[in-house]
Amino acid sequence: xxxxxxxxxxxxxxxxxxxxxxxxxxxxxxxxxxxxxxxxxxxxxxxxxxxxxxxxxxxxxxxxxxxxxxxxxxxxxxxxxxxxxxxxxxxxxxxxxxxxxxxxxxxxxxxxxxxxxxxxxxxxxxxxxxxxxxxxxxxxxxxxxxxxxxxxxxxxxxxxxxxxxxxxxxxxxxxxxxxxxxxxxxxxxxxxxxxxxxxxxxxxxxxxxxxxxxxxxxxxxxxxxxxxxxxxxxxxxxxxxxxxxxxxxxxxxxxxxxxxxxxxxxxxxxxxxxxxxxxxxxxxxxxxxxxxxxxxxxxxxxxxxxxxxx
Numbered sequence: 001x002x003x004x005x006x007x008x009x010x011x012x013x014x015x016x017x018x019x020x021x022x023x024x025x026x027x028x029x030x031x032x033x034x035x036x037x038x039x040x041x042x043x044x045x046x047x048x049x050x051x052x053x054x055x056x057x058x059x060x061x062x063x064x065x066x067x068x069x070x071x072x073x074x075x076x077x078x079x080x081x082x083x084x085x086x087x088x089x090x091x092x093x094x095x096x097x098x099x100x101x102x103x104x105x106x107x108x109x110x111x112x113x114x115x116x117x118x119x120x121x122x123x124x125x126x127x128x129x130x131x132x133x134x135x136x137x138x139x140x141x142x143x144x145x146x147x148x149x150x151x152x153x154x155x156x157x158x159x160x161x162x163x164x165x166x167x168x169x170x171x172x173x174x175x176x177x178x179x180x181x182x183x184x185x186x187x188x189x190x191x192x193x194x195x196x197x198x199x200x201x202x203x204x205x206x207x208x209x210x211x212x213x214x215x216x217x218x219x220x221x222x223x224x225x226x227x228x229x230x231x232x233x234x235x236x237x238x239x240x241x242x243x244x245x246x247x248x249x250x251x252x253x254x255x256x257x258x259x260x261x262x263x264x265x266x267x268x269x270x271x272x273x274x275x276x277x278x279x280x281x282x283x284x285x286x287x288x289x290x291x292x293x294x295x296x297x298x299x300x301x302x303x304x305x306x307x308x309x310x
Contacts, residue, residue: 027111027112028230037112055068061130062116068102079104079105081105082150085148092302112227135165147174160248168254174266177270210292210296211290259285
């Protein structure tokens with residue numbers, strides 16, 4: 001009995017010491033978890049099928065991982081991914097976007113990806129500071145920006161600041177931006193998946209957010225599952241609340257909002273608020289698409305984005 005207790009105590013000390021020594025990046029509990037995810041991330045990045053470079057940018061809040069592609073003389077374009085999706089999510093879109101743009105895809109802090117946070121939470125002000133440090137690092141001025149899901153919320157936050165360098169904006173089914181989750185009951189499976197990761201049930205979650213889950217690459221699907229498994233970001237959704245009429249009125253940019261006709265995040269309320277409060281905004285509903293519209297209908301979405309950015 002005493003030997004068993006000692007073994008448990010030693011194991012506890014070992015695991016405890018290992019976790020405090022290895023992980024200041026917040027997103028992973030063990031090095032094994034991080035290595036497994038990073039390997040999957042790298043496989044997904046190969047789906048881009050275009051030349052790219054990866055860079056790490058030191059900031060006051062951690063290290064930002066940025067994937068850069070497209071011609072050096074192209075117009076600058078920022079990509080902000082959805083929750084736990086990482087920058088690899090742009091694989092169905094990057095070839096079209098990088099044809100004439102210099103693209104900077106940025107991994108968000110506090111999520112499983114290649115950015116590394118020095119802290120454990122970010123306020124809205126912190127988010128603005130962090131992205132502006134990255135923009136300043138690359139000396140970006142008058143750039144376009146595309147934000148998907150949570151990335152859409154962040155994009156709107158950045159654009160609502162009095163001083164910003166953003167030109168044109170595209171929001172792909174922005175989460176919690178114009179309204180709270182439209183079909184909360186249907187999205188509960190995603191929350192349960194974060195609380196109790198189960199790869200067998202992951203398919204049901206994908207079917208909730210996508211009208212064509214069969215289009216999702218098995219390689220990316222694996223990475224996205226691991227992100228959901230390791231993610232601690234579900235609670236941060238509570239900090240994302242829809243923007244007020246005044247805040248939306250501060251966004252003077254040309255804005256294109258794209259939502260799927262089967263989107264569980266945005267419904268009729270989002271459509272009305274875009275029309276009412278974004279002075280230079282327009283919204284387009286993509287048929288036969290869900291929340292993952294950039295995958296569900298990638299050709300239609302790519303064409304709409306390229307036309308708008310012209």
